[in-house]
Amino acid sequence: xxxxxxxxxxxxVLMYLKVFLVGGLLCAVGQVLIDYTKLTPxxxxxxxxxxxxxxxxxxxxxxxxxxxxxxxxxPLTGFGYLLAKGVKEAVAxxxxxxxLTGGLTAASAGIAAAILFGLIMALLFKPQDKS
Amino acid sequence: MKPTAKEYDKLNQQASKNTKSYITIPKAFVIGGLIxxxxxxxxxxxQHFGVEKxxxxxLCSVTLVFLASLLTxxxxxxxxxxxxxxxxxxxxxxxxxxxxxxxxxxxxxxLILGLGAKIFTIAGPVIVYGLAASALYGLILCIIRLF
Numbered sequence: 669x670x671x672x673x674x675x676x677x678x679x680x681v682l683m684y685l686k687v688f689l690v691g692g693l694l695c696a697v698g699q700v701l702i703d704y705t706k707l708t709p710x711x712x713x714x715x716x717x718x719x720x721x722x723x724x725x726x727x728x729x730x731x732x733x734x735x736x737x738x739x740x741x742x743p744l745t746g747f748g749y750l751l752a753k754g755v756k757e758a759v760a761x762x763x764x765x766x767x768l769t770g771g772l773t774a775a776s777a778g779i780a781a782a783i784l785f786g787l788i789m790a791l792l793f794k795p796q797d798k799s
Numbered sequence: 800m801k802p803t804a805k806e807y808d809k810l811n812q813q814a815s816k817n818t819k820s821y822i823t824i825p826k827a828f829v830i831g832g833l834i835x836x837x838x839x840x841x842x843x844x845x846q847h848f849g850v851e852k853x854x855x856x857x858l859c860s861v862t863l864v865f866l867a868s869l870l871t872x873x874x875x876x877x878x879x880x881x882x883x884x885x886x887x888x889x890x891x892x893x894x895x896x897x898x899x900x901x902x903x904x905x906x907x908x909x910l911i912l913g914l915g916a917k918i919f920t921i922a923g924p925v926i927v928y929g930l931a932a933s934a935l936y937g938l939i940l941c942i943i944r945l946f
Contacts, residue, residue, distance in 0.1 A: 687839040688832035691890070695831025696824050698885030703820045709888050710921050713897070714928045716889060721932035725939075738838035741856055742863065742890045743831070744925070751933035759940045767937030771930050777857045778891065781864040782898045782922060789872035790902035790914055796874045 683737065690732065690739035713744055720748020725756075750774045823884050830879070830886030838863055838890070860891055867892035871899040897921035 698716070701707050707715070723729040729749040732740040740746055754774025758766030772779070841862050845855035870876040876896050880887040887893055898918060905917035919926075 684836055684839060687835050691835025691838075692828035692832030692886075695886040695889045696828040698831075698889040699824045699827035700820075702885055702888075703823060709893075709897070710924055712885070712888065713894060713921065714924050717925050717929040718932045721929060721936060725936045738842055738856075738859065739832075739835045741860070742835045742838040742892075744889055744891060744894060747891060747894070747925075748929055748932070751929050752936050755933045755937040756940060759937050759944070763944075764941055767934050767941060770937060771933035775929070778860045778864060778894075779922070779926065781861045782868070782895045783918065785865050785868035785895065786898040786902040786918055787914070789868050789899045790906050790918070793872035793874075793903060795903045795906075 686736045687739035690736035691742060692739075694739075694743040694745060716744040717748040717751070720745035720750075721752045722748075724749035724752030747775060747778060750778075826882055827884045827886035827889075830883035831889055832886075834863070834886070834890045834892055863890070863892050864895040867895035868899045871896045872903070894922070894925065 694716075698712055701712055701715075702709070720729060723732075723745065729740065729745065729752075733746070733749065741749070751771040751774060754772075755766060755770035758770030758773065760766070762769065838859050841859040842852075842855045845858050846852060850858065867876055870879075876887070876892070877900075880893075880896065887896070898921060901920040901922075902914050902918040905913040905920075907913060908917070
């Protein structure tokens with residue numbers, strides 16, 4: 669494995685370009701769904717997570733993550749991929765129990781962060797007019 | 800008066816007339832792409848300080864979730880989301896925004912059944928169906944292992 673420091677500038681620019689393109693594309697697909705179907709935002713988020721699990725299960729998403737890094741992990745499909753990856757590893761280690769433990773274990777940091785920060789911010793701030 | 804389905808469609812089209820796809824889709828692309836680039840910058844930063852790759856990726860998610868939650872509290876994220884559309888919804892920041900938004904909005908209905916329950920309005924379905932899909936995958940893996 670190469671160390672971070674010897675990655676050339678050129679490679680870094682290329683990496684960020686890939687992150688931008690893949691991440692942007694995943695979001696553009698979401699916008700197409702909003703504009704042309706009657707899917708609500710909640711349905712889109714659920715679809716993205718389930719799609720991420722499915723693409724993770726068949727091994728496609730792993731390659732996308734290697735190709736585009738955060739461009740693939742930051743969109744919610746990445747969250748689904750994380751669930752699938754967690755289950756795969758847990759089933760390999762613990763068998764049937766892994767079905768129950770794998771997903772939430774892998775996704776725990778993100779879920780806990782969203783809930784805890786949400787709680788803190790809701791206690792600190794008042795909702796403002798959406799004008 | 801209840802509008803019929805047809806009338807409702809017409810009203811709906813009138814109300815959403817100003818969302819032109821040749822504007823909203825590129826905007827979602829650029830803003831979503833930029834949020835992912837910010838995420839990559841955090842991953843690189845954490846790896847630069849010697850954090851292992853998978854841990855850096857998790858820390859990146861936590862950082863983005865925190866920033867989005869804070870910006871939601873400050874009413875900044877919602878302003879960006881007006882332009883970003885799916886570009887601010889699809890990244891994990893959108894998930895965080897939805898959680899914080901629901902929590903803030905329903906605080907007035909009480910801390911337990913208001914904030915505490917409604918915080919899961921968006922997070923709940925995402926976790927339920929994500930978990931169900933991953934469990935199904937796990938079950939398939941287990942069955943394959945039996946043979």
